[in-house]
Amino acid sequence: MNSTCAENPGLRPPEAALPGATPHAPRPRVCFLASTTWPTIAGSRDIPVIGGAELQQSVIAPELARRGFDVSMISMDFGQEEGSVVKGVRMLKMHSPTEGLPVVRFLHPRLTSLWRALKRADADVYYQRTSAAHTGFMAAFCRSHGRRSIYGGASDVDFMPGKQEIELPRDRLIFEYGLRHVDMVIGQNPFQVRAAHENYGRQAVLIPNCLEAPPGARGDPNGYVLWVATVRPAKRPGLLIELAKRLPRHRFVMVGGADSGSGGKAFAQAAREAMGALPNATVHGFLPFAEADKLFDGARLVINTSTYEGFPNTFLQAWARGVPTVGFVDTGSRHRGQPVYDHVANLDEAEAAIRRLMEDDGAWAEASRRVQEHFREQHSVAAVGAMYEAEIERLVAWKAA
DSSP, X not given: OOXXXXXXXTOOOTTSOOTTOXXXXXXXXXXXXXXXXXXXXXXXXXXXXOOHHHHHHXXXXXXXXXXXXXXEEEEOOSSXXXXXXXXXXXXXXXXXXXXXXXXXXXXXXXXXXXXXXXXXXXXXXXXXXXXXXHHHHHHHHHHHHTOEEEEEOOSGGGGSTTTSSOSSHHHHHHHHHHHHHSSEEEESSHHHHHHHHHHHOXXXXXXXXXXXXXXXOOOOTXXXXXXXXXXXXXXXXXXXXXXXXXOTTSOEEEEOOBOSXXXXXXXXXXXXXXXXXXXXXXXXXXXXXXXXXXXXGGEXXXXXXXXXXXXXXXXXXXXXXXXXXXXXXXXOOEETTEESSEEOSXXXXXXXXXXXXXXXXXXXXXXXXXXXXXXXXXXOHHHHHHHHXXXXXXXXXXXXX
């Protein structure tokens, strides 16, 4: 077994034989149901929508297209052209974000436009990520049309009953129907694999997140502490503010737009104003991915203060550049049996970890080497793309059998 599989229980090696598959069989048609991903995959600077799930699908879908799959993606209508091709991925539209009348829009135009888009895609395998009613709709469509379906976990709470970030009980029930009836479940980390089995009886496959940094990208050993996230309660920006107060000799940079939910703008504005009042802090609001990504080149350290995560893409952006990280969540990441980054439980531990990595060059150099080696082995686009390729082929072969 390769090192990736050995360190990630539940992950099957991509080189395993595929029952029923032939070396020259046509590649399956794959459709990503990714309702808010258009702005990210298209690199839009004008639409303030970006998140971990959107970023991952913007990487995975083009990689599968590069590997010869016929790939399409269904997104909401942000004004893009139907059928346009971006990075090898054919884009299909459903309803716009605000289209329809309250209450009835659940059925029309939202469900009706989604169902029509699923038909237009005419895929062999449909993939959807993040807990939402879309999961249930996709599963029902695939069961009624003889297609295969994959659900990809985006957050640890996706697999915790009643904890999903879904506002309406109706939508949570539809999501859980989908989680139980999709053909395959993919988890980002070992916790998600265990929780899917313990809470929903699903044997999830573990496939890590991936990312490709710009060529030659490196962090700055003389740089700042960087925090990048949507500014909302679960991300706990207050912890960042307190750490910046405790460590006045170090520079802190905060980046993040507001949550779209109720009170999201007010919460984000208050947090950014409090951070911006500190003399050692620089604050940015929403930035397009490419602009936010450049800020990692100036970082010596990246911190995550979230209550929970799936797998922070900010860690991958940092590790690809050799930038160490500190986090309040444990992603289960291990390198040669040791934790890849500093996992802290409280402010005191976080302060000590930041102080050590910002002031001890030897400790920083060792952490930098470790995170970069781990990234190359487990989170490169090529490695993760091979895993997706194998699982999709397996799923289609299972259908044929």
